[in-house]
Amino acid sequence: MNHITLAENTYLVGKNDTREVPFHRLILAKGTTYNAYLLKTEKPTLIDTVDMEFGREFVEHLSELIDPTELHYIVINHTEPDHSGGMAALAGRATNAIIVCTEPAVGELKEMYKMHNREFLVVKDGDTLDIGGKTLLFKETPYLHTEETMITYCVEDKILFPCDIFSTHVANTEIFADQAGFDITDDFIGYYNAIIHPHRRYVRTLINALEGLDVQMIAPSHGYILRDEIQKYIGLYATMSADNVNDKKVTIVYTTIRSNTKKVANHLQRIFEENNIQATVFNADKCEKSDILASIKEADAVFIGSSTKYADMIGNLEEVLKDLVEMDLEGKIGAAFGSYGWSGEAIEVIQDYLMQTNMNVQSTSHVIKTTGMTHVEFPVRVRFSPKDEQLKKIEHSATFVADLLLSAV
Numbered sequence: 049m050n051h052i053t054l055a056e057n058t059y060l061v062g063k064n065d066t067r068e069v070p071f072h073r074l075i076l077a078k079g080t081t082y083n084a085y086l087l088k089t090e091k092p093t094l095i096d097t098v099d100m101e102f103g104r105e106f107v108e109h110l111s112e113l114i115d116p117t118e119l120h121y122i123v124i125n126h127t128e129p130d131h132s133g134g135m136a137a138l139a140g141r142a143t144n145a146i147i148v149c150t151e152p153a154v155g156e157l158k159e160m161y162k163m164h165n166r167e168f169l170v171v172k173d174g175d176t177l178d179i180g181g182k183t184l185l186f187k188e189t190p191y192l193h194t195e196e197t198m199i200t201y202c203v204e205d206k207i208l209f210p211c212d213i214f215s216t217h218v219a220n221t222e223i224f225a226d227q228a229g230f231d232i233t234d235d236f237i238g239y240y241n242a243i244i245h246p247h248r249r250y251v252r253t254l255i256n257a258l259e260g261l262d263v264q265m266i267a268p269s270h271g272y273i274l275r276d277e278i279q280k281y282i283g284l285y286a287t288m289s290a291d292n293v294n295d296k297k298v299t300i301v302y303t304t305i306r307s308n309t310k311k312v313a314n315h316l317q318r319i320f321e322e323n324n325i326q327a328t329v330f331n332a333d334k335c336e337k338s339d340i341l342a343s344i345k346e347a348d349a350v351f352i353g354s355s356t357k358y359a360d361m362i363g364n365l366e367e368v369l370k371d372l373v374e375m376d377l378e379g380k381i382g383a384a385f386g387s388y389g390w391s392g393e394a395i396e397v398i399q400d401y402l403m404q405t406n407m408n409v410q411s412t413s414h415v416i417k418t419t420g421m422t423h424v425e426f427p428v429r430v431r432f433s434p435k436d437e438q439l440k441k442i443e444h445s446a447t448f449v450a451d452l453l454l455s456a457v
């Protein structure tokens with residue numbers, strides 16, 4: 049563990065982890081670091097901690113710079129335990145510290161570190177905090193890469209503390225990227241692709257949040273600290289997260305009794321069109337099967353839906369599904385949806401059919417395993433007529449597929 053001075057009274061107090069760390073179903077071949085930062089001002093403030101495994105070592109190391117009881121604030125930008133994990137050892141020692149985080153982080157931190165009786169300071173986008181000699185500005189960056197994340201900017205030092213964002217997974221002994229002795233760009237891009245890209249829609253919020261901030265140094269929570277070519281690294285995020293195709297097509301096929309499933313289909317179509325993706329909707333009971341199949345052949349994503357009547361699909365949909373199983377649909381995204389009353393068997397039957405095709409069929413399980421997102425559900429199951437929360441749910445699922453399509457090479 050090192051403590052390195054980044055600016056007057058601002059120190060890196062992290063842990064270098066040289067192991068081949070298992071992480072997000074990857075093995076970090078170059079290891080990683082867990083960077084935390086101490087701002088030793090009149091109200092001493094710690095920004096993030098280290099992985100849970102190194103909590104005790106971290107507290108000992110920190111104690112060389114400050115008595116933990118003197119900590120006034122502990123800022124938690126992101127609750128994932130490779131950054132907040134040090135709280136397990138620190139919370140009981142930093143007895144006077146107020147925990148600073150976003151609203152959704154409070155419940156998670158209370159549960160994870162038994163901090164039910166701790167004082168929390170909930171910050172919102174744009175809030176500032178005077179820590180006695182320095183000022184912290186907080187920007188919410190939800191879903192980069194989990195819901196509760198925020199970034200912290202020190203106004204006087206012009207240092208950005210973005211936690212996971214702008215990180216690299218390298219157990220670097222040279223602290224600054226410009227001292228690495230090699231170009232770190234590949235590691236920077238590799239990290240973006242592995243962790244950030246599935247959430248690329250939210251990178252745009254981040255880029256907007258950074259506008260107007262004079263960032264002279266980026267001090268992330270893994271790997272190298274950036275102090276040269278800051279705009280190059282921010283620009284890479286902007287470029288890598290941008291939509292890079294605009295000719296994608298979606299086919300949506302449904303059957304319905306009283307139009308509830310039609311409403312789901314139409315809402316899906318609206319979301320795709322808002323994302324500049326052409327979406328064609330077919331009622332399988334009113335359109336020629338040959339037209340539907342021709343459209344599916346040309347499509348990049350296919351949504352199939354039915355309402356449930358007596359525990360089954362309705363209308364002609366099964367005829368379409370039987371044909372899909374026989375077709376080569378390699379490379380297409382597939383998804384099931386439907387409106388239902390109490391059990392929604394039809395939606396699951398459609399999912400079973402889709403799973404027999406060679407499409408990339410979306411499921412909640414797959415989304416969670418590949419992105420950690422819990423707000424995106426597949427199949428899209430809507431009770432009766434879609435309203436409020438359910439419209440949001442449809443939107444999340446369509447947006448997820450739109451993002452997959454628009455970032456495809």
Ligand SMILES: Cc1cc2nc3c(=O)[nH]c(=O)nc-3n(C[C@H](O)[C@H](O)[C@H](O)COP(=O)(O)O)c2cc1C
Nearest residue numbers: 305306307308309355356358359389390391392432
């Ligand atoms: C005759 C009939 C049978 C139904 N059977 C089921 C059922 O077995 N399971 C279920 O979850 N919902 C069932 N429902 C509820 C419908 O699936 C629900 O009302 C749905 O919103 C209808 O959507 P639609 O307007 O797209 O047809 C049934 C509705 C009717 C009228």
